[in-house]
Amino acid sequence: MAHHDLQTVSHECGDCPIRHRAVCARCESDELQRLEQIKYYRSYQAGQTVIWSGDRMDFVASVVTGIATLTQTMEDGRRQMVGLLLPSDFVGRPGRATAAYDVTATTDLVMCCFRKKPFEELMQSTPHIAQRLLEMTLDELDAAREWMLLLGRKTAREKIASLLAIIARRDAHLKLKSAKGSIVFDLPLTREEMADYLGLTLETVSRQVSALKRDGVIELEGKRHIIVPNFDRLVEETGDDSDGGFLV
Amino acid sequence: MAHHDLQTVSHECGDCPIRHRAVCARCESDELQRLEQIKYYRSYQAGQTVIWSGDRMDFVASVVTGIATLTQTMEDGRRQMVGLLLPSDFVGRPGRATAAYDVTATTDLVMCCFRKKPFEELMQSTPHIAQRLLEMTLDELDAAREWMLLLGRKTAREKIASLLAIIARRDAHLKLKSAKGSIVFDLPLTREEMADYLGLTLETVSRQVSALKRDGVIELEGKRHIIVPNFDRLVEETGDDSDGGFLV
DNA sequence: CGAACTGTTGACATTATTCAACCTCCGTGG
DNA sequence: CCACGGAGGTTGAATAATGTCAACAGTTCG
Numbered sequence: 350m351a352h353h354d355l356q357t358v359s360h361e362c363g364d365c366p367i368r369h370r371a372v373c374a375r376c377e378s379d380e381l382q383r384l385e386q387i388k389y390y391r392s393y394q395a396g397q398t399v400i401w402s403g404d405r406m407d408f409v410a411s412v413v414t415g416i417a418t419l420t421q422t423m424e425d426g427r428r429q430m431v432g433l434l435l436p437s438d439f440v441g442r443p444g445r446a447t448a449a450y451d452v453t454a455t456t457d458l459v460m461c462c463f464r465k466k467p468f469e470e471l472m473q474s475t476p477h478i479a480q481r482l483l484e485m486t487l488d489e490l491d492a493a494r495e496w497m498l499l500l501g502r503k504t505a506r507e508k509i510a511s512l513l514a515i516i517a518r519r520d521a522h523l524k525l526k527s528a529k530g531s532i533v534f535d536l537p538l539t540r541e542e543m544a545d546y547l548g549l550t551l552e553t554v555s556r557q558v559s560a561l562k563r564d565g566v567i568e569l570e571g572k573r574h575i576i577v578p579n580f581d582r583l584v585e586e587t588g589d590d591s592d593g594g595f596l597v
Numbered sequence: 598m599a600h601h602d603l604q605t606v607s608h609e610c611g612d613c614p615i616r617h618r619a620v621c622a623r624c625e626s627d628e629l630q631r632l633e634q635i636k637y638y639r640s641y642q643a644g645q646t647v648i649w650s651g652d653r654m655d656f657v658a659s660v661v662t663g664i665a666t667l668t669q670t671m672e673d674g675r676r677q678m679v680g681l682l683l684p685s686d687f688v689g690r691p692g693r694a695t696a697a698y699d700v701t702a703t704t705d706l707v708m709c710c711f712r713k714k715p716f717e718e719l720m721q722s723t724p725h726i727a728q729r730l731l732e733m734t735l736d737e738l739d740a741a742r743e744w745m746l747l748l749g750r751k752t753a754r755e756k757i758a759s760l761l762a763i764i765a766r767r768d769a770h771l772k773l774k775s776a777k778g779s780i781v782f783d784l785p786l787t788r789e790e791m792a793d794y795l796g797l798t799l800e801t802v803s804r805q806v807s808a809l810k811r812d813g814v815i816e817l818e819g820k821r822h823i824i825v826p827n828f829d830r831l832v833e834e835t836g837d838d839s840d841g842g843f844l845v
Numbered sequence: 846c847g848a849a850c851t852g853t854t855g856a857c858a859t860t861a862t863t864c865a866a867c868c869t870c871c872g873t874g875g
Numbered sequence: 876c877c878a879c880g881g882a883g884g885t886t887g888a889a890t891a892a893t894g895t896c897a898a899c900a901g902t903t904c905g
Binding site: 419421423424425427428429431432442444449450476479480482483484486487489490491493494495496497498500501502547548588589590 | 667669671672673675676677679680690692697698724727728730731732734735737738739741742743744745746748749750795796836837838
């Protein structure tokens with residue numbers, strides 16, 4: 350399980366783990382210096398709320414380590430997760446005063462924050478930041494639309510398989526392994542969080558995970574440690590055409 | 598029903614109907630001139646496909662008049678609409694060679710197109726375009742996330758009410774009326790298209806429209822002409838908290 | 846006139862939800 | 876040290892919601 354703290358995270362942008370993927374990815378060294386002047390780190394424990402929807406938000410940030418979620422809640426309590434924030438993902442919206450979603454740390458979380466005002470000014474003068482942000486936002490839009498297909502049209506079983514495949518792919522990517530053959534990873538989400546992401550109830554999630562296990566698509570060690578003996582088999586269960594180019 | 602053709606659409610950017618909302622909204626007159634040099638119009642009849650997912654796409658475009666849809670299709674034919682393109686909305690993605698979704702004209706459609714290469718170059722040198730595109734993409738991302746809540750957590754009845762409320766709001770906005778009290782508008786979508794948008798079957802759509810009619814939330818004149826005697830009542834049926842700030 | 850398209854409705858099947866019981870693990874306070 | 880409670884998870888039975896299949900009605904367009 351990821352267990353980073355401030356000590357293990359360099360404060361030098363130069364060797365930041367998300368240097369090449371985050372909103373600062375395209376910055377030249379002089380631009381990076383200006384960012385470095387306004388940045389600061391914040392860390393949160395697993396389970397902590399980062400921001401509540403509707404709250405005033407005076408910063409934007411990049412996830413450095415850990416995982417956070419974006420969720421929307423209806424008056425009667427129905428919840429839908431609308432984003433999973435992984436290292437390098439961007440939080441907040443330039444030009445908006447309040448948060449549109451609840452942001453919650455699901456693992457211990459470190460974020461690289463920028464006060465909104467200076468960041469917005471920097472965006473004006475530094476096209477590389479705006480360019481990268483546009484690129485990232487377009488990617489997120491694609492991911493959101495992929496998720497719309499899942500929510501609108503996939504069966505519970507396909508939804509679970511899709512989520513597992515996405516996490517497996519991302520995990521393989523982080524470990525610099527290819528998403529092929531046998532894969533092993535830890536689920537960063539509880540059954541309830543999975544349900545909130547997939548538009549299901551936690552009971553249905555539990556049942557379908559059990560079903561995939563019963564059918565040999567996955568193996569479980571404890572509740573969170575997943576073994577995928579054959580990744581292609583898992584992908585077949587997602588309903589996507591084989592190559593399925595999800596959110597990396 | 599909207600029935601525009603090229604004759605009725607000015608070719609002067611200056612009095613273009615989407616001048617103040619489209620990707621060119623922030624451009625100064627000199628920037629506009631450069632855009633004007635590379636732009637050209639295309640029109641499509643209702644029902645025509647603009648682009649197929651996976652096709653090479655050598656242009657980006659703004660919807661000038663009419664309505665188009667963005668849909669994704671699974672191998673076995675399940676379809677999910679992932680976007681509704683209204684006048685001023687942007688089509689295509691700078692930096693991507695092929696279309697990610699099927700784009701279809703649901704009404705007669707006029708688009709203002711830019712060849713991708715020159716547009717991308719212009720984006721580099723014209724921060725106002727990139728800025729506006731970022732803003733629009735962020736708005737679309739919010740709309741997509743709002744839609745994820747609908748797809749994942751709303752009942753069929755709430756889905757229908759939400760769709761009607763969105764169309765009613767947008768329509769009131771176009772006609773410069775306020776979305777209050779009694780509203781009248783035409784549905785731009787067939788029952789099947791509504792189903793594809795809402796993640797339902799067309800039968801369920803038909804049944805729930807009938808139910809809303811039976812309960813006096815809406816009245817029908819023919820199949821497409823909708824009368825909403827009390828907009829607040831409709832909004833109550835959406836499950837959203839009263840102000841619900843959807844996609845404009 | 847007939848075919849094709851759009852829409853409605855009914856009967857029935859399926860899927861996922863709801864409600865409830867129960868299990869394991871873990872930390873804490875008596 | 877262990878009993879207790881809570882959090883996370885599983886499973887079963889009943890139920891509600893939506894999908895499927897099918898018949899049919901109204902329009903439009905050759």
